[in-house]
Amino acid sequence: MISWPGLAAQFTEMLLAVLLAPILQGWVNQCRAWMQNKSGPGILQPYRTLRKLFAKEAVIAYGASPLFRATPYVLFACMCLAAAIVPILGTDLPFSPAADAIALVGIFALARVFISLAAMDIGTAFGTLGARREMMVGFLAEPALLMVLFTVSLIAHSTSLATIVQHLAQAKFVIYPSLAFAGVAFTMVSLAENARIPVDNPSTHLELTMIHEAMVLEYSGRHLALIELSAALKLFVYSCIGIALFFPFGIAAGGDALGLLLALPVLVAKLAVGGFAMAVIEMVSAKMRIFRAPEYLGAAFLLAVLAMLIHFLLEI
Amino acid sequence: MPESGSALQLILGVILLWLALGLAGVFFPRNLHLVSRVLFPVGALGALVLATAALDALGGDTQSLVLPLGLPDLPFHLRLDPLSAFFLLLLGAVTAGISVFAAGYFRKGEGTPPGLQCLYYHVFIASMALVLLADDAYGFMVFWETMALSSYFLVTSDHAKAEIRRAGFLYLLIAHVGAIGILLCFGLLHGTGDYTFDNMREVQLAPFWATIAFALALFGFGAKAGMLPLHVWLPEAHPAAPSPVSALMSAVMLKTAIYGLLRVLFDLLHVQVWWWGVVILVLGLATALYGVIFSAVQSDMKRLLAYSSIENIGFILVGVGLTVIFQSYGMRALAALALTATLYHCINHAYFKSLLFLATGSVLHATHERALGKLGGLIHRMPWVAWLALVGTLAIAGLPPLNGFVSEWLLLQAFLFTPNLPHPYLNMLIPVAAAAVALAAALAGYVMVKFYGVVFLGQPREERLKEARDAGLLERAGLVWLAAGCIALGVAPVSVIGFIDSVTSQLLGKTLGASATGWMFLTPISPARASYAPFLFLLVILAVWLATWLAVRRFYHGRVRRAPPWDCGFPAQTARMQDTAEGFGQPIRQVFEPFFRMQRELPTPFDATPRYRVSVEDNLWYWLYLPLARVTEALTRVVTLLQRGRISVYLMYSFVTLLILLLFVR
Numbered sequence: 001m002i003s004w005p006g007l008a009a010q011f012t013e014m015l016l017a018v019l020l021a022p023i024l025q026g027w028v029n030q031c032r033a034w035m036q037n038k039s040g041p042g043i044l045q046p047y048r049t050l051r052k053l054f055a056k057e058a059v060i061a062y063g064a065s066p067l068f069r070a071t072p073y074v075l076f077a078c079m080c081l082a083a084a085i086v087p088i089l090g091t092d093l094p095f096s097p098a099a100d101a102i103a104l105v106g107i108f109a110l111a112r113v114f115i116s117l118a119a120m121d122i123g124t125a126f127g128t129l130g131a132r133r134e135m136m137v138g139f140l141a142e143p144a145l146l147m148v149l150f151t152v153s154l155i156a157h158s159t160s161l162a163t164i165v166q167h168l169a170q171a172k173f174v175i176y177p178s179l180a181f182a183g184v185a186f187t188m189v190s191l192a193e194n195a196r197i198p199v200d201n202p203s204t205h206l207e208l209t210m211i212h213e214a215m216v217l218e219y220s221g222r223h224l225a226l227i228e229l230s231a232a233l234k235l236f237v238y239s240c241i242g243i244a245l246f247f248p249f250g251i252a253a254g255g256d257a258l259g260l261l262l263a264l265p266v267l268v269a270k271l272a273v274g275g276f277a278m279a280v281i282e283m284v285s286a287k288m289r290i291f292r293a294p295e296y297l298g299a300a301f302l303l304a305v306l307a308m309l310i311h312f313l314l315e316i
Numbered sequence: 317m318p319e320s321g322s323a324l325q326l327i328l329g330v331i332l333l334w335l336a337l338g339l340a341g342v343f344f345p346r347n348l349h350l351v352s353r354v355l356f357p358v359g360a361l362g363a364l365v366l367a368t369a370a371l372d373a374l375g376g377d378t379q380s381l382v383l384p385l386g387l388p389d390l391p392f393h394l395r396l397d398p399l400s401a402f403f404l405l406l407l408g409a410v411t412a413g414i415s416v417f418a419a420g421y422f423r424k425g426e427g428t429p430p431g432l433q434c435l436y437y438h439v440f441i442a443s444m445a446l447v448l449l450a451d452d453a454y455g456f457m458v459f460w461e462t463m464a465l466s467s468y469f470l471v472t473s474d475h476a477k478a479e480i481r482r483a484g485f486l487y488l489l490i491a492h493v494g495a496i497g498i499l500l501c502f503g504l505l506h507g508t509g510d511y512t513f514d515n516m517r518e519v520q521l522a523p524f525w526a527t528i529a530f531a532l533a534l535f536g537f538g539a540k541a542g543m544l545p546l547h548v549w550l551p552e553a554h555p556a557a558p559s560p561v562s563a564l565m566s567a568v569m570l571k572t573a574i575y576g577l578l579r580v581l582f583d584l585l586h587v588q589v590w591w592w593g594v595v596i597l598v599l600g601l602a603t604a605l606y607g608v609i610f611s612a613v614q615s616d617m618k619r620l621l622a623y624s625s626i627e628n629i630g631f632i633l634v635g636v637g638l639t640v641i642f643q644s645y646g647m648r649a650l651a652a653l654a655l656t657a658t659l660y661h662c663i664n665h666a667y668f669k670s671l672l673f674l675a676t677g678s679v680l681h682a683t684h685e686r687a688l689g690k691l692g693g694l695i696h697r698m699p700w701v702a703w704l705a706l707v708g709t710l711a712i713a714g715l716p717p718l719n720g721f722v723s724e725w726l727l728l729q730a731f732l733f734t735p736n737l738p739h740p741y742l743n744m745l746i747p748v749a750a751a752a753v754a755l756a757a758a759l760a761g762y763v764m765v766k767f768y769g770v771v772f773l774g775q776p777r778e779e780r781l782k783e784a785r786d787a788g789l790l791e792r793a794g795l796v797w798l799a800a801g802c803i804a805l806g807v808a809p810v811s812v813i814g815f816i817d818s819v820t821s822q823l824l825g826k827t828l829g830a831s832a833t834g835w836m837f838l839t840p841i842s843p844a845r846a847s848y849a850p851f852l853f854l855l856v857i858l859a860v861w862l863a864t865w866l867a868v869r870r871f872y873h874g875r876v877r878r879a880p881p882w883d884c885g886f887p888a889q890t891a892r893m894q895d896t897a898e899g900f901g902q903p904i905r906q907v908f909e910p911f912f913r914m915q916r917e918l919p920t921p922f923d924a925t926p927r928y929r930v931s932v933e934d935n936l937w938y939w940l941y942l943p944l945a946r947v948t949e950a951l952t953r954v955v956t957l958l959q960r961g962r963i964s965v966y967l968m969y970s971f972v973t974l975l976i977l978l979l980f981v982r
Contacts, residue, residue, distance in 0.1 A: 080856075100846050120769035120774050126884060136907075138762070
């Protein structure tokens with residue numbers, strides 16, 4: 001079932017994901033800087049930050065338990081696994097039977113629970129505040145994401161991500177109205193899940209409005225580097241899911257090297273457009289009050305359920 | 317491994333052994349050493365033997381036996397078929413862990429003496445085993461009542477406290493109201509023959525009476541399982557009981573109710589009507605959401621877990637409902653999938669909930685504190701309990717690669733197959749139901765982060781928590797057994813489903829066949845549709861973890877400096893600045909406000925001694941139970957008119973009754 005060339009392609013894609021993820025983050029930040037009439041730090045800035053953080057010594061609070069130190073590794077491992085099962089370049093993935101779309105949501109939930117527990121570990125006011133808010137965002141975003149994935153699974157008659165993408169990429173051009181709703185819901189969820197505006201602000205310095213940043217306040221050095229890398233990887237994986245589900249054209253169907261090589265520039269182009277779009281969304285919207293977030297996410301959840309209902313009404 | 321014919325005898329032998337252990341406890345009620353070092357460990361061994369025998373019987377033939385006990389001409393019929401064997405396996409495997417823990421748990425001076433505790437405990441598990449074996453209504457009801465009574469005495473073991481007596485009374489009341497439902501249900505099912513289940517299988521009921529029987533069974537077993545709106549006893553009784561008893565009640569006793577429901581629905585009744593499934597499904601969803609939302613706002617750790625049990629029962633009922641819907645339309649493969657998810661969740665819940673209840677028991681003994689607001693930071697003082705509880709926490713939050721995720725995954729897969737249903741409105745209902753299940757599952761994650769984070773992480777909220785000691789060896793052994801079960805059930809689902817298959821083939825005539833591509837990949841229906849390989853999943857996570865750790869050490873360094881917490885430069889940080897349980901539940905209180913009956917007292921900014929108080933109560937208690945209680949009281953007042961307290965009046969009553977009867981019989 002598992003072949004060596006397939007495994008090689010799989011590892012290449014995982015490695016590519018880890019390498020490209022900081023660049024995508026850098027690209028979004030650069031676009032934001034341009035739109036704010038700033039020159040920007042360049043798209044390689046996340047790499048420089050990572051290098052600096054890895055080299056620094058890790059300062060850990062006195063009250064930290066081993067859970068606190070293990071969490072960055074768990075987080076990174078979860079995101080790598082997520083990158084392994086999401087079709088990035090091709091749909092022939094030896095690891096894809098390990099986890100399907102439902103398990104993908106499970107992976108994100110696992111990462112979220114670990115980072116929240118780690119945030120509560122030291123027992124600072126901001127840590128617990130961040131954990132509570134992260135779980136609040138999570139309990140609405142998670143079912144919404146699941147419903148989006150359910151809708152596409154119903155279209156493709158499979159929950160395996162590789163099969164879904166294959167089905168969507170190769171089917172004759174059909175307009176699925178349900179996919180439009182699912183796409184809007186997915187965009188809303190991915191903004192919330194990746195701690196972007198309007199739910200959270202990745203570059204905030206105001207502690208009281210923080211969600212993700214409040215949880216990682218106590219981290220430093222290599223641990224912080226791994227968390228930053230995981231966050232970048234999460235953004236990358238989410239972008240790839242969005243691309244694979246809603247714009248799957250150009251993805252390699254087989255596992256041969258040439259197909260994958262051809263799929264790479266297509267992917268880069270799509271990511272560049274997607275990153276720019278994300279920067280535009282972030283520029284034109286304001287961050288909302290924390291208690292507006294449930295309304296926003298509730299709307300995403302309802303849209304996703306609506307997508308599923310529309311699929312039942314119109315497409316069967 | 318015993319030969320297949322003797323499994324039933326072996327199980328009966330274990331039950332006798334338990335009763336003997338209980339009796340031994342009565343003769344030495346104050347001898348703690350005997351009870352904890354001999355009786356409970358031997359009981360645990362017995363439970364292991366029972367589990368092995370049940371495992372053996374699961375693949376074997378149905379065995380039956382008639383015990384010439386009880387009333388004349390009414391012997392107890394016993395029968396061991398795959399359905400009984402599966403639940404006996406659950407009982408044995410979980411009880412083994414709980415009994416070992418209980419051996420280290422019961423102390424002197426905590427209510428009932430240990431010897432009597434040992435009697436009630438063993439009678440309780442023996443009666444549960446007999447309920448699962450019973451093959452006639454008479455035996456079933458006798459054992460069912462024994463189970464309710466023995467657990468009542470266990471719940472009220474700390475009976476000096478008024479609120480515990482009150483909790484026990486509520487439990488007993490609802491248990492008996494439920495028992496009436498079950499009794500009436502059997503009364504309908506037996507038709508004109510005798511009360512053996514064999515006869516009930518033969519009887520063909522008219523659709524109307526079958527529906528009434530179904531409603532009675534759902535009411536009766538639902539009361540025991542904690543189905544909405546009969547759930548109120550659960551959050552009262554579970555915290556009142558000693559922790560091993562809460563674990564046993566939540567893990568096993570609630571499952572006997574599910575067993576009864578499955579037995580009546582799929583074995584005794586022949587017909588399944590699709591809307592029965594919808595009723596169970598809707599009730600299950602309501603139960604799951606209600607349970608999880610309430611558990612998010614609790615500030616007592618055992619109440620939180622009790623509400624979480626209600627939520628899990630909701631999930632199980634959703635599975636039962638889906639099974640009925642699929643089965644009524646003759647979609648047997650899908651019914652098998654839904655039933656597999658249900659049974660899998662039964663055994664999962666038994667493992668992780670008993671693990672967590674026992675962990676709260678250890679915390680309770682170490683700190684004498686049940687309120688979440690006074691705990692915290694126990695991972696440093698009680699590392700064994702904390703790390704083992706982490707396994708249970710992740711499992712109950714439904715996270716891969718542990719066991720809670722497997723049953724959730726199977727249940728969601730069952731939902732994804734519903735477009736094939738021939739009923740258009742049902743097709744509309746199902747996506748909404750799937751969304752509600754997903755929401756409840758995500759909320760369960762919230763609740764468990766709150767539970768674990770507040771109890772075990774952070775700084776200790778009270779000074780005396782720094783003296784907390786870790787659990788003893790026996791308690792640890794019990795916890796390790798249950799945690800290992802959570803991991804094994806999560807990593808090797810295909811092997812577990814192999815055992816469940818014999819139950820689904822008995823009840824539905826179809827198996828799931830979960831392993832088209834080897835033991836590693838769980839692929840229900842077909843590999844192209846869905847697959848999940850938790851072992852591979854775990855392997856990748858561990859491999860990436862190790863590789864990252866090595867790479868960071870190799871290319872950079874492993875230097876660490878310890879310092880005071882940063883917390884944005886705020887130096888006067890104290891333990892009271894952490895989120896309390898109330899604080900952590902606040903978003904849920906705000907988002908789901910209409911669900912609660914809330915009373916808040918907020919201090920003004922100028923208050924010198926500010927007090928903040930919030931109480932969250934169950935609306936159903938005020939909307940349903942108190943009116944019912946008032947009606948009952950009014951009725952009793954009417955009946956009291958008859959009660960004059962003078963013998964002459966009573967004699968007149970009997971005389972008048974006699975006269976009237978004579979008129980009729982003439």
